Amino acid sequence: MAGIDDKSGIPMETHYEQAGNETGRRGSRMHSVSLNNNIAARIQNPLAGIPRATLMQNVEDFAAEVQLAEYIPLLKRGALVAQDPPAFESIDELDQPEREALRNEVLHKWRQPRSLYLTIILCSVGAAVQGWDQAGSNGANLSWPTAFGVPDTGTAQAPRNGWIVGVVNAGPYIACAFIGCWMSDPLNNYFGRRGTIFVSAIFCLLSVIGSACTQSWPQLFVTRLLLGIGMGCKASTVPIYAAENCPAAIRGALVMSWQMWTAFGIFLGFSANLAVINAGAITWRLQLGSAFIPAVPLVIGIYFCPESPRWYIKKGRYLDAFKSLRRLRNTPLQAARDLYYIHAQLVEEAEIIGQGNYATRFIELFTIPRVRRATLAAWVVMLAQQMCGINIMAFYSSTIFVDAKATNLQALLATWGFGLVNFVFAWPAIWTIDTYGRRTLLLFTFPNMAWTLLTAGFCFYIPSSSSASLGLIAFFIFLFAAFYSPGEGPVPFTYSAEVFPLSHREVGMSWAVATCLFWAAVLSITFPRILQVFGPTGAFGFYAGLNVCALVMIFLWVPETKQRTLEELDYIFAVPTRTHMRYQVFTVLPWWFKRWVLLRKGAKCPELYQFDSAVAEDVKKGVKSEKSS
Numbered sequence: 001m002a003g004i005d006d007k008s009g010i011p012m013e014t015h016y017e018q019a020g021n022e023t024g025r026r027g028s029r030m031h032s033v034s035l036n037n038n039i040a041a042r043i044q045n046p047l048a049g050i051p052r053a054t055l056m057q058n059v060e061d062f063a064a065e066v067q068l069a070e071y072i073p074l075l076k077r078g079a080l081v082a083q084d085p086p087a088f089e090s091i092d093e094l095d096q097p098e099r100e101a102l103r104n105e106v107l108h109k110w111r112q113p114r115s116l117y118l119t120i121i122l123c124s125v126g127a128a129v130q131g132w133d134q135a136g137s138n139g140a141n142l143s144w145p146t147a148f149g150v151p152d153t154g155t156a157q158a159p160r161n162g163w164i165v166g167v168v169n170a171g172p173y174i175a176c177a178f179i180g181c182w183m184s185d186p187l188n189n190y191f192g193r194r195g196t197i198f199v200s201a202i203f204c205l206l207s208v209i210g211s212a213c214t215q216s217w218p219q220l221f222v223t224r225l226l227l228g229i230g231m232g233c234k235a236s237t238v239p240i241y242a243a244e245n246c247p248a249a250i251r252g253a254l255v256m257s258w259q260m261w262t263a264f265g266i267f268l269g270f271s272a273n274l275a276v277i278n279a280g281a282i283t284w285r286l287q288l289g290s291a292f293i294p295a296v297p298l299v300i301g302i303y304f305c306p307e308s309p310r311w312y313i314k315k316g317r318y319l320d321a322f323k324s325l326r327r328l329r330n331t332p333l334q335a336a337r338d339l340y341y342i343h344a345q346l347v348e349e350a351e352i353i354g355q356g357n358y359a360t361r362f363i364e365l366f367t368i369p370r371v372r373r374a375t376l377a378a379w380v381v382m383l384a385q386q387m388c389g390i391n392i393m394a395f396y397s398s399t400i401f402v403d404a405k406a407t408n409l410q411a412l413l414a415t416w417g418f419g420l421v422n423f424v425f426a427w428p429a430i431w432t433i434d435t436y437g438r439r440t441l442l443l444f445t446f447p448n449m450a451w452t453l454l455t456a457g458f459c460f461y462i463p464s465s466s467s468a469s470l471g472l473i474a475f476f477i478f479l480f481a482a483f484y485s486p487g488e489g490p491v492p493f494t495y496s497a498e499v500f501p502l503s504h505r506e507v508g509m510s511w512a513v514a515t516c517l518f519w520a521a522v523l524s525i526t527f528p529r530i531l532q533v534f535g536p537t538g539a540f541g542f543y544a545g546l547n548v549c550a551l552v553m554i555f556l557w558v559p560e561t562k563q564r565t566l567e568e569l570d571y572i573f574a575v576p577t578r579t580h581m582r583y584q585v586f587t588v589l590p591w592w593f594k595r596w597v598l599l600r601k602g603a604k605c606p607e608l609y610q611f612d613s614a615v616a617e618d619v620k621k622g623v624k625s626e627k628s629s
Helices: 050-063 067-085 087-091 097-106 113-140 158-211 215-243 247-254 256-277 281-289 293-302 310-314 318-328 334-351 358-369 371-388 392-403 408-424 438-461 467-484 491-499 502-559 577-597 611-629
Strands: none
Touching: 050 067, 050 281, 050 334, 067 087, 067 334, 087 097, 087 577, 097 467, 113 158, 113 215, 113 247, 113 256, 113 281, 113 293, 113 318, 158 281, 158 293, 158 310, 158 358, 158 371, 158 408, 158 502, 158 577, 215 247, 215 256, 215 310, 215 318, 215 491, 215 502, 247 256, 256 281, 256 408, 256 491, 310 318, 310 502, 318 334, 334 502, 358 371, 358 502, 371 392, 371 491, 371 502, 392 408, 392 467, 392 502, 408 467, 408 491, 438 467, 438 491, 491 502
8 A cells, every 4th residue: 555754755655566586597586676666765775685505506597598607606795785785795706805895895995996087097098079169269269260350349240150150169069069079889889989989089089180270260170070979079079988897985076077078188288278379370270279188198098097997897897897896805705795786787678778779879868767867967957058158168268367457468367267267166076066965066056056047147337448347357257166166066977977877878868968969059150249239247147047047947857866876776767757846845945944944953854765675784884884984
């Protein structure tokens, strides 16, 4: 009989479905949570409840099927740990070094093998390429329009030329949204994560050199389109590659390095813009072409990294997956545990998702309930990145500061300061993204971005003759960047890379990145004209309002994902959207009002997600041990 949880007000219908064939490789469980309609918001370990003897037989059958028979004793120990992770101390089969390694996952979670950090470093280089590509066009906007006879200020043709400048700047994002992102799925399918990153790096290397050699704005537009193909493939693949290689406890911190090092690439690009400011007529060519520098180590270094073990599993190459996991984990036991756990969850995924071609997988982003909820959440966080207004700074900050009556040098210096703030304030997210969570960071930073952007817009009313005018405008833009960098900066790509099931991860990430970069293209095309018509104050006020809209969307439609394995997220996104919205509006919102407006310290907010029975108890023990450490 359906009931209501007295604390949260959420229906407690036990909407379960049979686990399928009770014999064979999966073994037997009484019930399993529906991965399409998890009304009770239960998070279930796919191995929980399987009798020990059955689990051991399942492991033997699995090892024989995938040619891992020589590792059966290790896989059995790994399966026992995976079945109830916090209870590993009670498993007699483990030796002391293995127990110590498992303790260190909680006590010293940053103690990881070199191969994992090498992978993250190369992913970070890939992100720096992305950022430098954006920054080069920012500085070049001050001179290439004049060099190609399409100045966007001071002439009767300025409105028309403004659209041309916008379209050329939008070129990479147009190609990303319509070509590059969607190429990533077939490229990943045939060449793997590393191969796709290599192909994208080649595009990013050659296209920027070509842009420095162009002789007309149409030629520049074409090279920017080619750059966009590489950027789209890379942005759709690198966060997935990082997410699939990282342990759950530090996945957010390591995957968010995409945004942090994108910010670093933007900063380096702004630094390069300043370094060549006195190069004369070729200044803008050097500013665009300098982005080839970080692409070189990416092309060379990517094949020194291990391939994603989840990609190998998807291809049925379990031995290669195990070898890859051994490079990415501290001990063979941890590699065996993760291998079997991933396999067990993918078996459950396959029951509701099955197999399909590229077109089928794309359609299923909107038809399979579990996948559809991930699609909605990823769409919201990616769209919000453009709604917040950060890219009006990343693309046009030099132009904005010139509108504030700064000289070209002052504009580039202020833009350099913006890039520095953007990078420096991304660092706190390494610690906060897995502690406070993705959702919490977004809900904290969006209101602050709204008021800082609005205040910066009002500062344009200060007479330009006053020395306070440019200083205050720059100050509030820097403050805006300081709030953006630890929140909406790292979250979208981290979040989108983790929310989709393995079967739909490439096409799902393609959808998310295409959403982000399509609206980046729209922003790039429209902002010069918005600036001309609305003025700086109106333009900033418009984007401040969009921040508020994005805040509401995040509050209603973006579930928390911190410190869940990629497989556990199946249960998070099996919770119906209406259940999640009802919880936020009728449970979280009243609690927030009591706690932070009425200042009632005793106010408690019931949890939405609940672990299954015994697993919940062990998780509590694990949390207590982590706090005591």
